[in-house]
Amino acid sequence: MVEISDRKLKEDIKEYEKFERVVTEKGQDRVTIAIDVSSHKINLNDQSIENYGDLIYLESKGSGTIEKNEDWLQYFREIFKTVNIAQQKNYQEIKLVYSMPITLGILVGMAVQQYWPILLTQYGNSTYRNLINLQEFKLYRGR
Numbered sequence: 001m002v003e004i005s006d007r008k009l010k011e012d013i014k015e016y017e018k019f020e021r022v023v024t025e026k027g028q029d030r031v032t033i034a035i036d037v038s039s040h041k042i043n044l045n046d047q048s049i050e051n052y053g054d055l056i057y058l059e060s061k062g063s064g065t066i067e068k069n070e071d072w073l074q075y076f077r078e079i080f081k082t083v084n085i086a087q088q089k090n091y092q093e094i095k096l097v098y099s100m101p102i103t104l105g106i107l108v109g110m111a112v113q114q115y116w117p118i119l120l121t122q123y124g125n126s127t128y129r130n131l132i133n134l135q136e137f138k139l140y141r142g143r
Contacts, residue, residue: 010111011077018075019058021082028053029092035079038099039064048121048128052095056082066101076107083108087116095119097128109134 019037030053034042037060043049044057058079066072086094096118098105112118117135121128 010080013074013077013081016078018061019078020061021078022055022057022059024055024057026054030054030095031056031086031089031091031093032095032097033082033086034058035096035098035100036060037062037064037066037075037104038101040099042097042099042128046127048130049097054091056086058082066104072104072107075104076111079104079108080111083112083116083118091117093117093119093133095121095130097121099123 032049032052032054033056034044034049035058036042037058041064042057044055049055060066060075062070066075083094083096094117096108098121112134115135117133119133120131122131123129
C-alpha cells in the first residue's frame, strides 16, 4: 500500500529518469502523447497517431515492465510533467495513447481529472480508436 497525496503526485522533476522523451513537432494545434511502459509496444506508425498532430513519445528506459519495488510515483510524475507541459503549450487537444499498467493509468486519471482537453484512446482492430474526451465527464458530488 502507498500513501498518495495530490502534492506528492505533482512534485516537479528535474530530469526524466524512467522515460526517454522524444518530441516531434509539426506545428499542429493537437498533440499525441504516447506512453510506452509495457511489454507490448505502441505502433507509432499507426495512421491515428501519424495524422493527428505533434507527437511526444515517452518510452520506458526499463525492460518493459515496472518492478513492484520500483518507484511508481516517479513514472507518474514524468507522465504528469509531460501532460502539463503540453497543456501549457495551449494545444486544442491532447490525445493519450498508452501501453501501461492500469495502476499507473489510474494515477494519471486522478491527477488530470476532467480539466484539460484530453482524449483517451483504446487499442482495437489494430489501431488506436478515440474513446472519450475527459472533459465530457461530469463530476458527481452527491446530493
